[in-house]
Each structure stands twice: as structure tokens, then as C-alpha cells.
Amino acid sequence: MGDNSKNNVVDITADEMKDAPHTSVTKAAIKGECRDVGGVGGKRIRSVMDRIQRLEEEKQALGVDIKEVYAEAKGIGLCTKTIRKLIALEKMDAEKRNEADEMLDLYKTAIGMH
Numbered sequence: 793m794g795d796n797s798k799n800n801v802v803d804i805t806a807d808e809m810k811d812a813p814h815t816s817v818t819k820a821a822i823k824g825e826c827r828d829v830g831g832v833g834g835k836r837i838r839s840v841m842d843r844i845q846r847l848e849e850e851k852q853a854l855g856v857d858i859k860e861v862y863a864e865a866k867g868i869g870l871c872t873k874t875i876r877k878l879i880a881l882e883k884m885d886a887e888k889r890n891e892a893d894e895m896l897d898l899y900k901t902a903i904g905m906h
Contacts, residue, residue, distance in 0.1 A: 862875070
């Protein structure tokens with residue numbers, strides 16, 4: 793690996809990047825040295841960024857897992873649209889859910905659906 797310490801940049805080749813273990817420590821080292829500038833802590837910023845990136849990766853993985861569960865539900869004959877609606881309703885507190893139900897009934901009656 794080459795080191796350009798004048799600019800605090802670490803130069804690496806594509807082969808070195810491919811062979812490097814993908815950890816936040818390695819990523820931080822590859823991106824350059826963290827330092828405090830103008831009262832802003834570089835290490836603190838890097839720490840926050842790494843945590844956010846890790847959580848984004850976890851969120852993406854959870855999204856894939858959720859899609860798989862919906863596919864499983866569909867595979868056993870369940871209506872995933874209805875399941876999504878039930879989950880949304882369950883997240884609402886009872887009072888707001890009742891208000892939404894009453895409003896829906898009112899509108900359905902107004903357009904002749906009841």
C-alpha cells in the first residue's frame with residue numbers, strides 16, 4: 793500500500809482493496825486519518841458515520857427478511873395487502889383507529905357503499 797502522508801490519504805490498488813477485510817477499522821484507514829479541525833472531532837464524526845452506515849446495512853437486511861416473510865405469507869394463500877393494512881392499524885392507538893374507522897364508514901355511506 794502506498795502512503796501519501798502529505799495529504800493524509802492512503803493510496804491502495806484495486807487488488808489491495810479486494811483483499812482487505814471489510815471492517816469499519818479498515819474502511820476508516822482506507823479513507824484517511826481522522827483529525828480534529830476547527831473544534832470538530834474527526835474521530836467522533838467517523839464514529840457516528842460508521843454507526844449510521846452499520847444501521848443502514850442492518851435496515852437493508854431487515855427489509856430483505858420482511859419481503860421474504862411476505863412472500864411466505866403469499867405462498868400460503870394470505871393476502872399481503874390485508875396483512876400490511878392490519879399491521880398499520882395495529883400500530884395506531886385505539887382512539888385514532890376508531891376515528892379512522894368511523895370516517896371510513898361515513899364516507900362509504902356518503903357514496904352509497906353501505
